[in-house]
Amino acid sequence: MTEPQVKMRLHEAILARRDELIALTQDLIRIPTLNPPGENYREICDYLDRRLRGKGFETQLVRAEGAVGDSDKYPRWNIVARKEGARSGECVHFNSHIDVVDVGRGWTTDPFGGELKDGKIYGRGACDMKGGLAASIIAAEAFIDVCPDFSGAIEISGTADEESGGFGGVAYLAEKGFYAKVDHVIIPEPLNKDRICLGHRGVWWAEIETHGEIAHGSMPFLGDCAVRHMGAVLHEMEESLFPALAQKRTEMPVVPEGAKQSTLNINSLHGGQAEIPRDVNALPSPCVPDSARMVIDRRFLIEESIDEVIGEMKTVLDKVKGERPNFSYEMREMMRVLPTMTEREAPVVQSVTRAIQDTMGTAPQYVVSPGTYDQKHIDRIGRLKNCIAYGPGILDLAHKPDEYVGVDDMLQSAEVMALSLADLLTG
Numbered sequence: 427m428t429e430p431q432v433k434m435r436l437h438e439a440i441l442a443r444r445d446e447l448i449a450l451t452q453d454l455i456r457i458p459t460l461n462p463p464g465e466n467y468r469e470i471c472d473y474l475d476r477r478l479r480g481k482g483f484e485t486q487l488v489r490a491e492g493a494v495g496d497s498d499k500y501p502r503w504n505i506v507a508r509k510e511g512a513r514s515g516e517c518v519h520f521n522s523h524i525d526v527v528d529v530g531r532g533w534t535t536d537p538f539g540g541e542l543k544d545g546k547i548y549g550r551g552a553c554d555m556k557g558g559l560a561a562s563i564i565a566a567e568a569f570i571d572v573c574p575d576f577s578g579a580i581e582i583s584g585t586a587d588e589e590s591g592g593f594g595g596v597a598y599l600a601e602k603g604f605y606a607k608v609d610h611v612i613i614p615e616p617l618n619k620d621r622i623c624l625g626h627r628g629v630w631w632a633e634i635e636t637h638g639e640i641a642h643g644s645m646p647f648l649g650d651c652a653v654r655h656m657g658a659v660l661h662e663m664e665e666s667l668f669p670a671l672a673q674k675r676t677e678m679p680v681v682p683e684g685a686k687q688s689t690l691n692i693n694s695l696h697g698g699q700a701e702i703p704r705d706v707n708a709l710p711s712p713c714v715p716d717s718a719r720m721v722i723d724r725r726f727l728i729e730e731s732i733d734e735v736i737g738e739m740k741t742v743l744d745k746v747k748g749e750r751p752n753f754s755y756e757m758r759e760m761m762r763v764l765p766t767m768t769e770r771e772a773p774v775v776q777s778v779t780r781a782i783q784d785t786m787g788t789a790p791q792y793v794v795s796p797g798t799y800d801q802k803h804i805d806r807i808g809r810l811k812n813c814i815a816y817g818p819g820i821l822d823l824a825h826k827p828d829e830y831v832g833v834d835d836m837l838q839s840a841e842v843m844a845l846s847l848a849d850l851l852t853g
């Protein structure tokens with residue numbers, strides 16, 4: 427077959443699977459894999475296992491035993507399916523997370539019903555990212571039918587816990603060496619069918635604690651108020667840190683525009699004795715707070731180093747320490763993820779770029795995500811740089827009520843994935 431013939435056959439093979447793609451997406455939505463707590467992972471893995479073995483894949487079910495979140499009540503199951511080609515060659519791996527977030531309020535359709543209406547399939551996880559998972563399966567199956575003598579291998583993984591950090595999912599698989607035999611990774615997260623996501627900003631979470639001394643609330647001069655010390659920290663952050671962060675701009679193509687700068691969120695703030703629950707009828711006791719704790723969520727750019735990020739916060743705290751008598755603090759790191767960005771020249775980027783051009787007639791937009799996703803583990807633990815996120819669905823619908831994925835969008839992105847397979851594994 428010539429190249430144009432292969433492209434035409436793939437186009438037809440994808441279109442012929444429209445009903446199958448709809449049914450597959452609906453089946454996946456109807457298995458409620460809510461995380462937290464991490465429900466029905468085994469059920470969805472068994473479903474995928476049956477389907478992919480039926481299409482000639484070899485499968486492995488992997489429980490992330492001992493990982494954060496794994497328990498006998500809520501075991502963290504993952505599936506990795508592999509289909510060998512006719513000859514040796516490179517391996518293309520599609521990774522989708524199987525978990526979905528809480529439903530929330532405001533739905534007008536059944537969140538686990540998978541209703542099809544006006545060319546859209548509704549449900550929690552429809553766009554993030556069971557639609558992407560279904561599209562990658564249909565793409566792989568269509569490609570195998572059209573090009574049975576391909577070289578290399580195709581892998582499809584369904585992994586747990588992406589929404590809670592991915593430690594019982596991709597991180598576990600990467601630690602067990604599952605990415606050692608992989609050359610190209612496509613993560614079908616909902617980034618819109620004509621955008622290629624190259625990576626994400628970095629994350630640093632830390633807890634900052636200021637100390638004081640407890641005393642009777644009627645005589646606060648006998649104690650030392652940790653909340654006032656924290657107030658001074660907040661004041662200094664407003665004076666120097668927030669304005670400095672707003673000045674830092676990145677060359678990374680981060681979307682939305684507001685995330686092209688460094689950002690810092692104060693995730694929580696608590697000082698003094700524990701708060702009384704709203705439904706409990708009681709009064710607090712009069713005490714000077716001897717501790718105040720703040721959790722910060724700092725998102726940083728590829729141009730910044732983690733040491734610089736930590737150093738800035740320490741500078742704020744040390745400045746306050748120099749100005750306030752009795753000020754003492756502790757700063758504890760809770761999590762760090764370095765920024766990552768795949769080169770535009772990387773083979774998987776080039777292949778998907780050509781496939782988008784062939785399918786949609788337009789050049790793709792390259793983007794970087796403001797928050798992280800499982801690429802972080804593939805990059806850091808799996809040591810694989812040739813990785814992108816590409817998939818159907820509108821990013822803004824993720825985690826919202828009445829989440830949906832468009833059937834035509836799924837078909838087009840499935841065609842892009844199939845053409846990319848042809849580009850990477852034939853000829």
Ligand SMILES: [Zn+2]
Pocket residue numbers: 523554555588615616
């Ligand atoms: Zn997602």
